Amino acid sequence: MPTLVGIFEQPLLVAQLAEKLRGRGFSDLEVYSPVPSHELDYAVDDRPSRVRLFTLIGGVLGCITGYALTLWMANDWQIMLGGKPFSSIPPYTIIAFELTILFGGVLTVIGLFAVGKLPRFKLDAAYSARFSAEDFGLVVRCAERDVAEIDTLMREHHATEVNLVEP
Amino acid sequence: MTPPPADTAAAMIRPAPLRKDSKVNRDLLRVMEGFSFGWFTLLNVSVAFMLAAGGVWIYQVYKGLGIAGYAHPVFWGAYIVTFVFWVGIAHAGTLISAILYLFRAKWRNAINRGAEAMTVFAVLTAAQFLGIHVGRIWKSYFILPYPNQRALWVNFKSPLLWDTFAISTYATISILFLYVGLVPDLAIARDRATGWRKALYSVLSLGWQGTSKQWKAHNRTVLHLSGLATPLVLSVHSVVSWDFAMSIVPGWHATIFAPYFVAGAIFSGFAMVLTMMIPVRRIFGLEAYITDYHFENMSRFLLLTSIIVGYAYAAEYFMAWYSGVEAEQTAFWLRAFGPYWISTWVMILCNAVAPQILWFKKVRTHVPTLFVLSVIINIGMWFERYVIIIGGLSREYDPAVWGIYTPSWAELIIVAGSFGFFCHFFLLFLKLFPVVAIAEVKEIEIHAKEHPGEHWDHAHTYGEIH
C-alpha cells in the first residue's frame, strides 16, 4: 500500500490539508511535527487525549492510600504519643496529599507512554530527520489509484516536496 | 498545476536527506559538543570536593557525629542548615517550569530546562543531608513503613516523616517532569548524533517521532504535571518549615513559617538559577536564546520575594515583641545582639537590603551585577537557615543550659562537598543533554512565523534571531 509524504513549512497548511483529506475519506493519516502545535493536535484526531484519565485515577488512588496507610498503621499498634489521639487526621492529611501528587504524577507519565505508544523501537519508514528540524510532514496511506489525487492536493497546499515511500 | 503522469510515480524517491539543519538545533546542540579544558577542570574540582566530603562522611559514620560541632542543646547544625538550603534551591526549577507554564509565561521556555535540571540535582543533594545528619545511618531504613512481624510502624505525626514523603515525592515528580520535557529534544539529538551518543539518545528518546498523537499526549502530560507540581512545590517547603514550626522552640514555633520559607525558597532558587545560567550563557554564547529580558524578569521575581522575606523578618520580630512572651523576646533579641549577631546581620543585609537595588532597571539589565547579587543572596539564604536553626536552639527555655555551637571542620568539608556534588551533576548535564529546551524555543519561533506581529513578549525575546 503506497504511502505519500508531503513536506510542509507551515503547520497551518498541514492542518487544513488534513481536514480536507479526512473530508474526502482518507482516514489513515499521520502528521510529523518538530514542535507542539495546537492546530495539528486535532488535525487527524479530534478526540481529547486520554492522559487526563490516568491522572485522575492516580490522584484518587494516592489520596485513598495516604489516609488508609496512616490510619491503619496508627491503630494497628496503638502507641501513646504526647497525649495526642491515635487517629489524628490533620497530620495524616499531609501524607495523603503527598501521595496524591506522587501517584497522580506517576500515572500521568504512564498515561503518556500508553497513549503516545511509547517506547517504540523502530522508526517509521516515512520519518526523517527533517521532521526534527523545521519541516512538517503529512503522511497519507492510500490505494494506488489515489496517489495522483493526493499528490496534487499536497502540491496545491504548497508542499515543498511530495515523496512516495514504497510500502 | 497538472498531476504528474502515472508512470513517473515509480521514479519518486524517499524523502531527501536533511540538507541544512535549523539554526536553533545547530546552536543549541553545539553546547553539548566537545569537552573543553575549562569544563574538565571544573568537573575535576567538583568531583574532588565530592570525594573529600565522602571521605569525611565515612569517617563520621565510623567515629560518630561527635566530629561535628554539635553542643548540647544545639542538636541540629550545619547539616540541617544545608539541607534546607538545597531544598530551597530546588524550588526555582519547578516554579519556572510548572507555575509559569500554567500562567503561559512563554519567556520561561529558554531557562526552564536548566532550572528543572537544577531542581533535580538540588533535591538529590538535599536528600543526602537527611542521611548525613542522623546518628545511625545504618538503621535509617526504620523511617520507612516497611512491613515487619512486630507490627512496628512509623510515626506519621512526626514532621520528619512528612519530610520523608514530601522530599521523595518531590524528587520523583521533578525527575519525571525533567525527563518528559527532554524526550522531544533527545529525539532531535538522536537524529543528528553518531556513535555512542546515537545509541544513548535512541534509547532515551523512546522512539519519539513527534507525531500529532504524541504531541497531544505530551502537551496534556506537561499540563497535568505542572498542575500537580505547583501545589507540590508549595507543600514541600511548607513541610520543611514545619520541621521547625511544629516544635515548641522559641523562634521556631511560628505560623508564618510556611509562607515565609516558600518565599525564601523561591528567592534562593531564582538566585541560584542566575548564578548557574549567567556563566553558561556567557561560555556557550547563548545570548540569542537566554536574553537579558529573561534575567530582568527573574530579577523582578528576586525583588518581589526579597521583599516578602524581608517582611517575614520584620513580622517575626514584631510578633516576638508584641506577643509579650519573654522566651520569644529573649530568643529574638539574642539573635540580633547575642552570640550569633553576625549571621543575623549578614542574613538581613544579603536578603532584605541588597536586593533592593533591583528597583533600578539599569541594575536589572546589567548582567555582571546580577551575577554578584545572586551569589550574595545565596550566601544570605544559607545564613538565614543558620540563624533560624542555631539561633533558635542555642537560646531556649532553660537558661541553665544555653549553649554555643560552632561548625567543625568535618561539617564545613561536607557542606563544601555538597556544592561539588551539585556542580558535577550540572556539568555532566550540560554535555549530555540540551540545556535549553530546543523544541519549545523552536515552537515560539515557528509560531511567530505563523502569526507575525500578533505576539506578546516574543517580539523582544526573539526579535534578534531573524
Place this chain on the structure above:
Amino acid sequence: MSDFDRRDFLKLIGVGAGAAATSGCSDPVEKLIPYVVQPEEITPGLPVMYASTCQECAAGCGFHVRTREGRPIKLEGNPEHPVNRGALCARGQSSIGRTYHPDRYRSPQRRGADGSFAPVGWDEATAELAAKLGAARGKTVVLGGATGPTLSGLIDRWLAALGGGERVVYEPFAHEALAAASESVFGVASRPIFDLSDSDFVIDFGADSLGTWLSPVEHARQIMEARDASSGSAATGARLVSVGPRLDETASSADEWLPAKPGTEGILALGIARVAFDAARQRGGELGGDAEALQQVLAPFDAAAVATASGVEAHTIRRLGGAMLEAKRPAALPPGVALTSRRATATAAAVLILNAVVGAVGKTVKIPDASQASGRVGSFRDVVKLIDAMKSGDVSVLVIHDSNPVYSLPADSGFAEALEKVAFVVSTASLPDETAVRAHLILPDHTPLESWGDAAPRPGVRSLVQPTLRPIFDTRALGDTLLDTARAMGESVAAQLPAGSFRGVLEAAWSDTDWRAALARGGLFAGAALDTPVPVGAGITRLEFKEPQLEGDGAFVLLPVPSPLLGDGRGANLPWLQETPDPITKIAWQSWAEISSQAAQTLGVRAGDVVAIQTTYGSIEVPVWPRGGIRDDVVAVAIGQGHTVGRYASLANDGVPGAARGVRVSAALPALTDESGGRAWLAARARLTATGRHQRLPFTQGTDNKRGRQLGESISLLALASGARPFEANEPAFGPAAAAQADAHAAAREGGAHGEHAGAHAGPHEVRRAYDASADSDANEPYRWGMTIDVDKCTGCSACVVACYIENNLSVVGEAGVLRSRQMSWLRIERFVGDGYPQLETGRTGPQNHEVLGNVDVRNSPMLCQQCGAAPCEPVCPVLATYHTAQGLNGMIYNRCIGTRYCANNCPYKVRRFNWFDYQIEGWPDPWPLMLNPDVTVRGQGVMEKCTFCIQRIQAARLDAKGQERAVADGEIRTACQQTCPTGAIVFGNLKDGASRARTQVVQNDARAYHALHVLNTRPAITYLAKIQREEGHEA
C-alpha cells in the same frame, strides 16, 4: 544492640571471674554474710547486698554494697547506720570506682634504676622489705592516713615487734584545732561532736557544714530535718546563718549569709557570745561555766568593736546574740579547713565558748571524755618533725599507706626532697599517685571493697568493712602485708604478732560482739550518752583571741577551699567526681580562681582569663571565675586538682601524660601551723596579675539568671504564712518594665549586704501548680509514676548526680566533651540566683554576675526528665523510639533510635543526652565494664538517652509485687537519686495513690508546689516545692 551488650557484659564477667580466680588472695575462700536475706546461692539476676563502711573521709558513713553475680555494682547508704541513715555523698557513691579503676596496680612493683617500675612476686617483695626492715633497726616510720582502730593497733604492734619505729598519722584535713580548742575550753582533749538534729538556730562560722566539713551527709540531713517546713510551720523551722567570705554550699542554703572578713570568725563568735552572756547575766541564767574567766575573755568584744573588726553590722551581732540565747537548741559550728588560720585553735575555742554561753553544750555540742575520744588524730606538726628526721637521714625505711603527702603537703615543707634522702620507701597505694611513683617498692593494697577493716567514727559507733568480691588483681591487704613481712623476718618477730590473716585480727578485735550480726548490720550502733553539759574552764584565759596575721602582702587573701567532690584531692582520679560540676561554680575537670566581679573589673579580666596568684611561698597560674558571691579582698582556689599522676586526675587521658590537670593550690601555701600544731591553710596573702592568656573553662551552666521563668522558684515566708493561694506570675515585660527591674538588680548589686534581689519576691511570691499529673497514664493502670522535689531541701551536693551516673551506666565524656557541653548526665542540678531579670543584654556577661554579696537567694533545682503527660519529645520522633508508657513514663527505646535528635530539640527541659561517640561499648577501659549495671542497656554510638525514673528498679519491684499478688507499696521503689539524697529532697511514688508520699508532700506544701515551665503545659510528672525565703526581711 541490646543482645550485643548483654553478651558483651557476660563476656567481661567471664574475664573478671578469670582474673579473680588467678588472683593470689591469701585468705581461704569463705561465704560472705549477706545483708538481711541470705539466699542459699546467689541467684543470677538478683542483687545481694553486703553492709560495709565508706573509707573516703573520716565521717565513716555506712553503706550497702549492691552486688550482682559476685560483682559490686553500686553503693547505697545503710539506713541503719547512725551517721548517714541511708544516704551517701557524691564521693561515697563514686568510691566504688577505686575497685574497677584501670590505673590499679596489677601486682607488686619494684622501681628500677631508671625509675621505671617492674612487677615482682609477693614473696620476693615481702622478702626484700623484710631485709630492709631488719637492717633499719627501728629507724622505720609508717606514714599514713587515719585508719580503722584494728589496723592502727596492728601497725603499732608490728612496729613494736620490729623493735621500735614510729607511726605518723597524716590527714590533710585533720581538724586538729577542734580537739585542742576543746582541751583549752573544757579541759577535754577530744574532738567535739556536733549533733544538729532538732536544732533551731545554727550559726556556721565558715565550717561549710553542708558541703565539706566533718560529716556533710549527717549535718545536711540534720539541718534540713530541723528546718523542714512540712514538719510544722516554716516560721518555726530552724534558722541557718552562715559566716564566711564566700557563698559556699552552706551559705547558698542558709537563711542569712554574713560575709565577714576571713579570720575574724572567732572574734565575731565572741562578740555574739558577749551579747548573749550579758543578757544571760542580767536575767541571772546559766552562764555556761567559769563566769569570771568568761567575763575576762569576753570583755573586749562589744558589738561595736567586733563590727569594725569583722565587717558585720553591730545590730546584726546583737540580733544573733539574742536569737542564740532564745533558741532551745542553738549550735555554733567552728571554721572548716578553708578558714583554719594560724589562730585556728583560738577561733575554734571562741566558737565553743559561744556554744557554752548559749547553753548548747550537752545538747547540740557534745564533748566526749578522753576515754571515748576517737583514735589518735594526727597532727601536722608530727609530719613536719618527720620531714626533718627524713632530711637528717634518721629514717631508713618509710612505709606510706592511704595518703599522698607529696601531693597534699605544702610546697615549702620540702617533703619530696626529704623523700629522696630515705633509703627505702614503700608505698601500699592501690592506685598510682604522686607519692607512690616515688617509692622504691609498691605493695598494692586491696581496695575497701576487697578488704576487711573497721572504723570508729565516734563514740558508740563501730562500723565494719567487709570484702564484697574476690580481689580483681594480685593485691594484698595492708594488714596481711605487714604480717607476712613480719613472718619473712623470722620467728622472733613473727612470734610477737598474731598468726593467721588480718581478718583473724579483726575478728579477734570484735570478739566481744556477735560477729555475724555485726557483719549483717554493718557494725555496732549504740548511742553514746554525752548530754551532760561540760562547763567552760579557766583555760580560756590563756588563749589569745586576735585576728591572725597573714604572711606576705598583696590585695587578696588566698582562700584554699576544700572541694565538695574531690575532697583533699583523693577523689581526683575518679572520673565521675571530675565530670560532676562543682556545686557552686558548675565547673568540671578544671581549677579556677574565684574572685569578685568587682575585683575582676579592676584587674581587667573576664571569666577564663588566666591570672598568676603570687604568694611568698610560690605562684600558681589559674583561670579566674568572677562571681558576685565572694568578698572583694578574697581569691578562692579549690583544693584537689593539680595532680600529675592518674589517668583522670592528670591530663594523661587527654594525651599529655605527666601534665597537671588544674593547679595544686598547696604549691602556693606555707607549711605553717596553728597554736596546736595543726596545719594552717588560711595563712597567706596573694598578689594577682593577669597573664594575658585565656583558657576556656568547662562550665556547665551558662548563666545563673533564670529570667523569671518557672524554674527554681522560691516563696517568701510572708507569702507562705499569709497562706494566700499562689497567683499568676507577672510575666517579665519587654522594654521599660524590664529596664526598671534591671536597674533594681544593678542597685542590689551595688547595695551589697541586704539589698533586695532584682525583681525577687516583691510581695507574695508566685509559684503555681497547673493541674494534677496523676491522670497521665493508661486508665486501666494502677500506677502513674511521679516525683516531688523539694528545692528548699536541695543543697546542690550532687550526690544524686553521681548516683545516677553509676546506676544507669552513664558515660563520662572528659574535659573536651564538657567544653562542648556533651556531658551525659541524666540529672543535673541547676543553680539559679534570685528570680533573675529578663533584661535583654548585649555582649558577654559573666556567668555568675547575679550573685550579690550577703544575699542568699540561691535555688538549687535538680533537673531531670519530667516524664511529661503531654511530652513534646514524643510526637516528633519519626520512628516511635520514644513514647508514653502505660504507666505514664516517657519511654526511650535505644534499639529503635536512629538519632534524628528531634526529640532533644523539642524538649524544653533539655534533659535528653546524645551519644556523639561510641562512649561505652569500646569506650571503657578494663576493668571498668565489670561494674556496669546489668539491668541497664549499654548505649551505642548515635542514640539518644534519658532518665526514665530508674525503670529497671520499677520493673524489679513490680515483678516482685506481681509474684506476691499485691500492688507495689509506696516507698518500695526508690530511684537512685532519691535513695542517696542526704536531705530527702527527692520523693518518688505513684501519683494515682493518694496516700503516696509523692502526693502527700504536695498536698502538705500546696502553696509551694509548682511545675517547671508550666506555661508550656507539658503536664510534668515532677512537682517541685519552691524554696522558702527565710531572710529577716521576709519574716511575717
